[in-house]
Amino acid sequence: MIQIRRNISLARRMHYRIGGKARYFFEPQNALDIEAAVRWAFDRDIPFLVLGAGTNMLFSENGYEGLIIQLAKKEIQSEPGGIRISAGTMMADAVGFFTLRGLRDLSWAGGLPGTVGGAVFGNAGCFGGEMKDVIIEVASIAHDRASGTVEPRLRSSADCMFAYRESVFKRIGGEIITSVLMRATPGNEAAMRAEVQNHIEYRQRFQPIEYPCAGSTFKNIPLESVSEKVRSEFADVVKVDPVPVIPVAAILDRLGLKGKRIGGAEISAKHPNFFINRNKATFSDIIDSIALAKMMALERYGIVLEEEIRIVR
Numbered sequence: 001m002i003q004i005r006r007n008i009s010l011a012r013r014m015h016y017r018i019g020g021k022a023r024y025f026f027e028p029q030n031a032l033d034i035e036a037a038v039r040w041a042f043d044r045d046i047p048f049l050v051l052g053a054g055t056n057m058l059f060s061e062n063g064y065e066g067l068i069i070q071l072a073k074k075e076i077q078s079e080p081g082g083i084r085i086s087a088g089t090m091m092a093d094a095v096g097f098f099t100l101r102g103l104r105d106l107s108w109a110g111g112l113p114g115t116v117g118g119a120v121f122g123n124a125g126c127f128g129g130e131m132k133d134v135i136i137e138v139a140s141i142a143h144d145r146a147s148g149t150v151e152p153r154l155r156s157s158a159d160c161m162f163a164y165r166e167s168v169f170k171r172i173g174g175e176i177i178t179s180v181l182m183r184a185t186p187g188n189e190a191a192m193r194a195e196v197q198n199h200i201e202y203r204q205r206f207q208p209i210e211y212p213c214a215g216s217t218f219k220n221i222p223l224e225s226v227s228e229k230v231r232s233e234f235a236d237v238v239k240v241d242p243v244p245v246i247p248v249a250a251i252l253d254r255l256g257l258k259g260k261r262i263g264g265a266e267i268s269a270k271h272p273n274f275f276i277n278r279n280k281a282t283f284s285d286i287i288d289s290i291a292l293a294k295m296m297a298l299e300r301y302g303i304v305l306e307e308e309i310r311i312v313r
């Protein structure tokens with residue numbers, strides 16, 4: 001019998017520190033618990049949603065009228081062929097494990113917030129690395145409400161349809177990631193420590209990590225998707241991520257939005273693609289800031305900004 005809790009505050013669990021209550025809340029310890037929770041929701045015709053560490057999501061003050069499943073199992077184990085990591089493990093712990101053992105596959109992820117499951121879901125990436133580069137296979141619980149099916153599934157990396165901040169889990173849905181098998185490549189331990197530390201320090205210098213937020217609000221803009229005029233206007237800031245892109249931070253900066261405040265929200269003066277909860281921001285403060293940025297980018301440059309964060313109304 002699983003222990004479902006009721007009326008649990010989401011604001012306390014979200015990096016943004018915004019959000020109402022989850023009507024139902026459950027922390028599974030293993031895959032069987034997850035299956036039982038999904039069946040519980042199916043039987044009662046209740047929607048459900050998986051929460052990692054809440055570093056890429058925004059809930060409204062209305063909360064969630066369904067079941068929030070937040071994976072509690074945090075486990076990292078060596079096995080033949082790689083390192084098995086449960087989806088609820090923090091990326092920081094995975095990075096630490098790899099670094100301590102002289103494995104170089106996760107050095108790019110120094111300072112990346114959130115869980116391993118969340119990082120797989122969005123194919124998180126930074127400093128030239130992406131989750132897709134380190135994953136051998138992903139285990140999940142696949143579920144289908146129409147047929148009532150709830151069953152384990154194993155996908156090879158190629159099966160995961162990884163692309164820029166995309167995966168089959170995000171695009172198609174219907175799966176709760178339970179664990180991943182990651183590559184384990186020996187490297188130079190001192191060099192890896194230095195790389196991880198550099199990335200953490202870079203974030204401290206250039207990202208407003210001292211405020212609640214959800215990371216980059218919008219996906220960067222592929223260079224090939226914009227007009228010749230816009231391409232030449234932003235030629236000096238193009239970066240490879242992993243294809244040539246115009247950073248949204250530069251677009252918002254040139255729109256004069258850097259430091260713009262609406263209520264308690266701020267389009268960060270330190271990094272304008274981070275929309276921070278500066279002072280008791282409400283859901284509407286963040287949403288209005290997002291709407292303003294989208295409208296101005298479209299009007300001035302014909303660019304359609306697409307949210308990277310997941311907004312649950």
Ligand SMILES: Cc1cc2nc3c(=O)[nH]c(=O)nc-3n(C[C@H](O)[C@H](O)[C@H](O)COP(=O)(O)OP(=O)(O)OC[C@H]3O[C@@H](n4cnc5c(N)ncnc54)[C@H](O)[C@@H]3O)c2cc1C
Binds near residue numbers: 053057112
């Ligand atoms: C300061 C800061 C810096 C950041 N820098 C980066 C960066 O450099 N690169 C980058 O890519 N991102 C960055 N992010 C965004 C965020 O950290 C990543 O997207 C992270 O991978 C999200 O993990 P999470 O566990 O917090 O996911 P959550 O925010 O909890 O969830 C995100 C999505 O993943 C789904 N999900 C979570 N776990 C599972 C699971 N087990 N199975 C199925 N679905 C699941 C959720 O349902 C939701 O749709 C940053 C965020 C912050 C706050």
